[in-house]
Amino acid sequence: MFNSFRRKLTVSYLALIILLLIIAGGLVFTSFRQYYLHNLETRLTREAYLIADMVAYAESNHNQRMQELADTASRDNATRVSIIDRDGVVLGDSQFDSTQMEIHKSRPEVYQALRGEVGVAMRYSTTEKVKLLYVAVPQASGGVVRIAMPLAELTAINKHILFNLFLVLLISAVLAAILSSLMAKKFSGPLDDITDVIKEMADGNLTRRVSYQGIDELSILAESYNRMADSIEQGINEISEVKNRLEALLENSVNGILMVGGDGRISYINPVAISLLGLQENVIGRNKNEVINDYEIIAAIDRARKDLQPVRQEKVLHILGGKTVEMNIVPILSEDEAFQGILVILNDISELKRLEQVRKDFVANVSHELKTPLAAISGFAETLLDEEGEKSNHVSEFSRIIFDETQRLNRLVNGLLELSRMESEKMELNVLPVDIGEVVQNTLNAVQQQHQSVNICFDYIPPPAGIVIDSDPVLISQVLSNLLDNAIKYSPKGGRIQVEVLDYADRVEINVVDQGIGIPSQEIPRIFERFYRVDKARTRKTGGTGLGLAIAKHLLENLGGQISVQSTVAQGSKFTCTLFK
Template sequence: MKKFRARLTLLFVLLIGVSVGVTGIFVARMLQYSHIEALITNMKRELGILQVTTDWNHGGSLQEQMRYYTDEAVKLKKTADARLTYVRSDGKVLGDSDHDPADMENHATRPEIVEAAKTGQSGSSIRYSDTIGRNLLYVAVPVKDKNQTIGYLRLAMELTEVEQSIRQVWFGLFVGLLVVFGVAGLISYRVAYGITRPIELITHAAQQITDMNYKYRVTVDKKDEVGQLGTAINRMADSLQLQMKRISENETRLKSVLENMISGVVMIDKDGRIGLMNRSAEEILGFSAQELLGKKFDEAKQQYEFTQMIQECIDAREHIRDEMIFYYPEERILEINLSPISETEEDWAGVLIVLHDITAMRRLERMRSEFVANVSHELKTPIAAVKGFAETLLAGALNDKETAKSFLQIIFDESERLNRLIGDILELSKVESKRIPLQFSPVLLNTLLANCLNVMKTEAKKKLIELELIAPEDLYMEADEDRLRQIMINLLSNGINYTPEGGKVKLKVEPVASGSEGKEADRIRFTISDTGIGIPKKDLPRIFERFYRVDKARSRSSGGTGLGLSIVKHLVELHQGTIRVESEVGIGSKFIIELPILH
């Protein structure tokens, strides 16, 4: 813009300078012309006077005539203050005030003589004199006798004064032009600045808007077209700022949605390069966005089947949905949706891939199926026993009282077992669905655990099993008292059931601190140990699964449902605690529970 302003200023200066210069040259030329015309007129007047006073019929030889006319020319020069020359009609110089006529050339071809002869009035000419080295003005008039030209009288005057005057005019013109150029330059700059400055501001504002500075505005006070343009730029900037704000808000929302989506999203552009990945996609595929963005999808170190599925979608340009097992970074089942992206019906833009991790859902489906199968199996056994013994009784066994009584006892026991199984299934269902609201309150552990041992005392006596409680007095924690009692009774009952006669079941409680030593206790550790048959190491990882039994025959004979430990585990987790088991076959088992003191 500064260059444009300089060019505009220069243009104004040149226009003004040329205009003034042309005018000055014209005036100087006119002044020169009028001055010379005035000299010619004066010289003609003087020649007219000299013509009257000159005797053109002087006789004698040519030398005598030359002397006569030369003397006359010298004498008259003092009066006319100019060089005077007498020229015969044939161009022969008869006399001259400054030179010897004998040495002078024929003047018939001199411009002023030729013009005077042609017009019959006068002739004039300006030319450089080699003799004196200056410009001279020559004026000649014909001398006539009876309408016949008998000669010419010529005056020559130096133009030194005229040239000096013209030089002064030119000097004044040059100085004037310099002044005019200076004044014109200042005025032109101000005019150019007034024109270009608003345009410069508008251009700068447009550049700022191009550089995404949508808060920049033009400050133009003019009301002309430039001011209207500035106002339009400001309105455009307001509109762009509003639109960009909306776009930014939408982009932030979309980015937030993408980043917080559970499903993985991957976008592949029309060149087959990975252009977008959200955080879930990084976790599912096991690669960061920095590692994959910009790479071709077939160079991204993905499973061959996955790569082939993407290629199939690109080739067919149709939606594809399938399930696939991925083994890296961990084994999981993914539902893959591939959708072609088209900007228009003809323009191909790429592929959008949505990955759903359905491992947990498939595991739940499998667990549900296994649960139904297990429940069906567990229900079938007591029902079959009840049905079989009832049919036997109906077939005539009622007549034998001892047999009938034995069969009815079995039916009663199986009914009890069926009742317990149904109760445990309902209880587990409530616990797993978290439909049991826990009521936390301060619990005195010593009292609670003593009551639990009293409940199990009768059952322990039957097998001569010793029950032992080790718990500090005045130890409190926040817990749901009923659910904590259920946990302890289940584990104590389990220990009694799997401990041979004369064995021992011990319950130990102690406060523990998480982290470094010396910190205040923040957890309570419950340890339920027995001297039972123990659990093989291969069964330890599955001990808390539903319906899982280490010794199925003994479990059924003891009346167990196979759901007790699963219920315990869920109740411990509802208390934000942990449970683990340690066991050796033939020595016994130890269940360790840690629960936070406060909730």
């Protein structure tokens, strides 16, 4: 990857090394050129002074003599020699005809030599068409001796030096590239490891750590990362535990929980709320007005959002068969009182409402049940007080009625006391091996003996073999007696009651089937409530208390069993007592 840290580091190292090599090569090249020019100038200066001495010892300054000296000196040092007088006139030149040459007094090097200094100049010669190095020195006669040397040798040397420098630079660049790559790999390796670990952390892997060891800044970075990863992993684990506990709490709560965000969209809903509101599973992120099909709930949520005050009210959900829920709608505010959303808690209070209705019915029924015999007792007792002694037949009849009503009150009170005892404390059971067929037969005989005057036929279908279970025979007999009494009260004259015992691998069932008036389907869930009657007038006429089925249910529950009923109006009912082995 071109933009990787290792590539950038390698290129940086290589560029730095090459730059240093270029700077060093340039300095070396410049220093060598200056050193060469300085040596060349020194050599030419010495030679010029030697020629000046030769000119001083010459017998005459004639042009011919000066030309000869110039030619001789030029052959000895392979340079161009010019002898110039104080007026700038060329007296002799080793390469050109001095008589044809112009005045050289204005030449920089000649000008300096005429002033008694060593003149040095480097310029392109229009005469020789090459670049020359000129060195001029003063002579004793006041003239100037000038030596000129072409710089072609210097140019060749410079080219050779530049070629060697380029070759060295190229080799150094290759070595620098290899060295830079190795150094970059060494320095970037730990960073690559840290980068890979951080990428894995971003992907959710919090277990990997950096294994780099050292004493430099990278080791400090690696150690700091490992400590940070440990802290993050521990924090995420703690958050996950809290999140899981919170999710378990919300998902398994008996209350419906719904959260609406500040934008009016549903941000959370648990299964109970989905069930209570009759919603689909995929409602997260949708607007509440689109998914909640109840105007009152939407209005309550909007009111809580508008007033920023909790709203509490009851609501009947007709879509779920008339379930009653208590809605607690609470606005969620931040620390700076900014609105963030709405929390809706739905509490199903249908059972509480049902129990409240049962309580109301119980109070009304008890009042009615007590009021009827008390009114009869009071009325007949008052009549007896007014009767005279000769009406003994009235006294006998009224006394019988008072007695019967008193017995009815006694049965009612005893039934209430028995129910209260069963509900307030756990009954002590006398558990022993019981022959179910024998208990049923004995109970049926006792009921037949008690109701001899009733024109009812009893059919008993015993089990094919003896059934012995561990239970309380007294309570079983009491349950069966209550069921038989109930069947007798609701059966017509000449009716038939069938008792059947069925044996299964894990349970025993006792069925009591009558041909009575039957029970409407909507009444079946309430027939085991105390004082609840399907036909109230018929039951009061027969002297029933309305507690028999409630007592039978509680007795079976204490035995670890259960009771159920199947019934068809005008055809009869079937009560099933189940005792588990």
